[in-house]
Amino acid sequence: MKAIKVLQDALKFKTISYSDYESIDYGEFTRFLNFLEESFPLVHNKMEVTRIEDYNLLLKLKGQKEDLLPYLFIAHYDVVPATDDGWPYPAFSGALEEDKVWGRGAIDDKGSLISLMVAMEQLLEEGFESNRDIYFAFGFDEEVGGEKGAARMAAYLKERGIYFDSILDEGGAVSSGDALGIDSDVAVVGFAEKxxxxxxxxxxxxxxxxxxxxxxxxxxxxxxxxxxxxxxxxxxxxxxxxxxxxxxxxxxxxxxxxxxxxxxxxxxxxxxxxxxxxxxxxxxxxxxxxxxxxxxxxxxxxxxxxxxxxxxxxxxxxxxxxxxxxxxxxxxxxxxxxxxxREEGSGGSSDRTRFYLSLKSSINKFYPETLVTPYLVSGGTDSRHYEELTSNIYRFLPYRLSADELATMHGRGEYLSVENYKRMIEFYKEVLKQEKANV
Ligand SMILES: [Zn+2]
Known part of the structure; x- marks a missing residue:
């Protein structure tokens, strides 16, 4: 599997979500999920695969120890619309130019989804087995509220009595500390959202x-x-x-x-x-x-x-x-x-959990000299739908974004640098490997 090629191809699917669900081209969504199946054979073989309401993908890697609560990693593969206007490379081209992979969804949020999949595929190749159950949940309508995506997956899990030690979703990132008036970089991890x-x-x-x-x-x-x-x-x-x-x-x-x-x-x-x-x-x-x-x-x-x-x-x-x-x-x-x-704020994650400590040590490893801190997310993420299933939701993606890069999210010229992409894959591997079973 060639990691860069997979991301390029992932960005070619026009998985655009609309609040008017009837306007959605569901064929693209099905093709995207089939593409994941072809691209990540080991993940699909070793993890239990459930498609919920056709377009949500729930994956579970069975752990060795029953008594540990599982971890859940969330991402979404729908994107907001884009025309090619004002883009240096077409919005759904997945072009690899200037050491960047270009396309709508590169940083929000297919980049993370594909990085998670590559990380798991590579670990499974190495014979990885986990202590606890590890779940991936990929929703198809985050950009329009997550009602048929994350909300349905959360309901499905709740019905089965599945609760999580911790959940990781998008939200924070690493950026320059300018806005906070400090010289070093800052990694903000969302502990709560408005x-x-x-x-x-x-x-x-x-x-x-x-x-x-x-x-x-x-x-x-x-x-x-x-x-x-x-x-x-x-x-x-x-x-x-x-x-x-x-x-x-x-x-x-x-x-x-x-x-x-x-x-x-x-x-x-x-x-x-x-x-x-x-x-x-x-x-x-x-x-x-x-x-x-x-x-x-x-x-x-x-x-x-x-x-x-x-x-x-x-x-x-x-x-x-x-x-x-x-x-x-x-x-x-x-x-x-x-x-x-009607949506109230949510929050209250702990900074003492094993998961957060391992997240923090991975951030320190990949971003030395960076301040790692909890913060309050002002936008909404899919993770709020899982609030009843855990006490600890952390909102953070392991990339470093400049203010210009951040502005391309939902804007024009979105890309993920190859440097960020490679680091994300290694980062997720690092976090997952902390759960490696001693078998
Ligand atoms: Zn997003």
Whole structure:
């Protein structure tokens, strides 16, 4: 098996997911799974293969010891759409140019999926046997929410009473420490992720001719509500993973800055003023509200009966849905509320598990002089669907991405450098080998 060729070929499949599931070209998905079967014969031979709802792939390597809880590695093979516009090489070409493999999905998330498969195939070639059961779960609709992918696989596992010691999914990576104001590289491992809730608020007013308007209209009521919400954001709060991250950064600082960062909860009254100033850091310490859509009116001279707006709420772990509903109603406005999406944050992974320690030592091995730290993921990953199946989810992919590379994710010109790819394969082998059975 030629590792680079496999990744190139994997990127040629147009496994694009759409929230309208009927628009999906399922043939590409089936062909992709068949391609995996042909490319990784040992994995398919030695691991128990289950296709769930046709397009999700669940693999299990039976371990030697029954009493150990299994590990689960998650990846997804669907991608967001791409045209060739603005790409140096076509988006679904898998071109190998400039020591990079080009194509939609290279870094999100086929690169990881293929690296995991190559790692396992190579280990099995060497006669690898594992202490505990090891599962791979590959979903086909992560980019549109994972409802028919990760959610169904999680339900399948739960029905069978399968729980995990730890789960590894995408989320964090290694990057320059610039954004955190430190010189060395930083490997951020997501210990928690924010929730993603969207609510529509509809306001009602008198309809009629705009030449004789009442004091308040549906639109002015909506505007007042938006303004009040914007003026009183949710209070800032320190979550355990952000606290751990700030403490870790303190090792790279000196003087007063070091003192404050070393004791984030004691000095939070100072820290929060600094963190709130920057929109990125502010989002780490509070549940944010963004009004993303609004609607009302059909003609320039008619008062619309209703006006509505949508708030997208990114919830800190610990904030409950009811808290958010109460927060909006505390402003005392009269509206009808509709739930478009409801997902609370999740988190609480431990930094003491054997899995995390082995993850950390592998990061130290492949990325020496790099700060390894827990952090809070602001986007959503498939792993949230598995929350009931484990206490420990770690969100991290073992590649080092520059800011430019990061921008190609869901953007133009996505690629995985050969250097990153080779390192990912070795990294996964290293993590898996820690489970090698003494037989
Ligand atoms: Zn992804």
């Amino acid at each position: 929730g993603n809730t969207s609510l529509r608020f509809t306001f009602t007013g008198d309809e009629g001719h705009s030449s004789a308007p009442p004091k308040e209209t549906s639109i002015s009521k909506m505007a007042a509500f938006i303004r009040n919400v914007q003026a009183s954001p949710r209070p800032s709060r320190l979550t355990p993973e952000v606290e751990a991250m700030l403490k870790n950064i303190s090792d790279y600082k000196s003087g007063a800055e070091k003192l404050v960062l070393k004791n984030p909860s004691r000095y939070f009254f100072i820290l929060k003023k600094i963190l709130e100033k920057n929109k990125q850091t502010a989002s780490m310490i509070r549940t944010t509200v963004a009004f993303t859509m609004c609607e009302g009116g059909t003609a320039h001279n008619v008062l619309p009966r209703t006006a509505s707006c949508v708030a997208n709420v990114r919830m800190l772990p610990g904030d409950k849905f009811e808290d958010i509903v109460a927060y909006f109603s505390s402003f005392g406005h009269d509206y009808c509320m509709e739930i478009l999406n």
